[in-house]
Amino acid sequence: MVFEIEGIDGMFLLQQPTATQIDEFIAIQAQQELTYSxxxxxxxxxxxxxxxxxxxxxxxxxxxxxxxxxKRALQDWQHFRMNWVSLHRQQAVPEPGQNVAILAHALGLWVLNASRVIYVLEESEPVQRFAFAYGTLPEHAECGEERFQVEWRADDDSVWYDLYAFSRPQQLLSKITYPYVRHKQKQFARDSLQAMQRAVAIHEK
Incomplete structure (x- = not known):
């Protein structure tokens, strides 16, 4: 497990990586295959x-x-706007094949995770919805896929943000600290729901 880097060749870091280092990290991970079938x-x-x-x-x-x-908030990745996580991308909107880096600060470490957008979909039936999902690349603490979705239901006119994921630990440190990892996963879900609430409330003003 790498805890310090020259350039950017590990994901558990003692110091916050620079924007240039994160770009290099994304470029390297873009050449890799996804970690699940x-x-x-x-x-x-x-x-x-x-x-x-x-x-x-x-x-x-x-x-x-x-x-x-x-929908616009999701396309702009506003569901990642929280004080302990930041998302880094080289394209503006999610599209299949897009590679992104998620930087989190936890336990005194900077954790840099790499993911790739797997699909983007928009449907009008049976429920109108917009969604996209990304999957994990080798330099990610977890192995799996996560879907982000907004939907508009005709039966009661309600609009929902829906977060769905399957995962398992991939890196040694993630396995050792798995109870804490699960705590942070649940925190991410709560914070992401709140971020979408804020995004919609801001536009309603």
């Missing part, structure tokens, strides 16, 4: 075996305007 499995009802499943959702309001606001 069930690509796109966040679109099917039954998750692959051997993974921990997490599912969180929150009602953001009602009506087309709220849905469009939530």
């Amino acid at each position: 069930s690509l796109g499995a966040t679109q099917v009802p039954t998750p692959p075996g051997g993974f921990q499943v997490d599912h969180s959702r929150i009602c953001l309001g009602q009506g087309r305007e709220v849905y469009e606001q939530a």
Whole structure:
């Protein structure tokens, strides 16, 4: 396990990496393969075996305007706006094949994770929704896939943000500290729901 770097060749870091180092990290990880075989499995009802499943959702309001606001917020990755996590990307909106880095600060370390957008979808039936998912690359603490979705339900006009993921620890430090990792995963879900609430509330003013 690498705790200090020359350039950027590890994901558990003692110092915050620079923007240039993160760009180099993304470029290196862009040449790598995803770390799991069930690509796109966040679109099917039954998750692959051997993974921990997490599912969180929150009602953001009602009506087309709220849905469009939530969709724009998701396209702008505003669901990552929290005080202990930052997202770094080289393209503006999520699209298949896009590689991103997620930088988190925890336990006195800077943890840099690499992911790749697997799919982006937009549907009008049976529920109007916009969603995308990313999967993990080799330099990621976890192995798995996560889907981010906003939906507008015709039956009651409600708009929801839905977060669904399956994962298991991939790096040694993640396995050793797995109870803490699970705590941070749950915190991320809560903070992401709140970030989307804020994003919609700001646009409603």
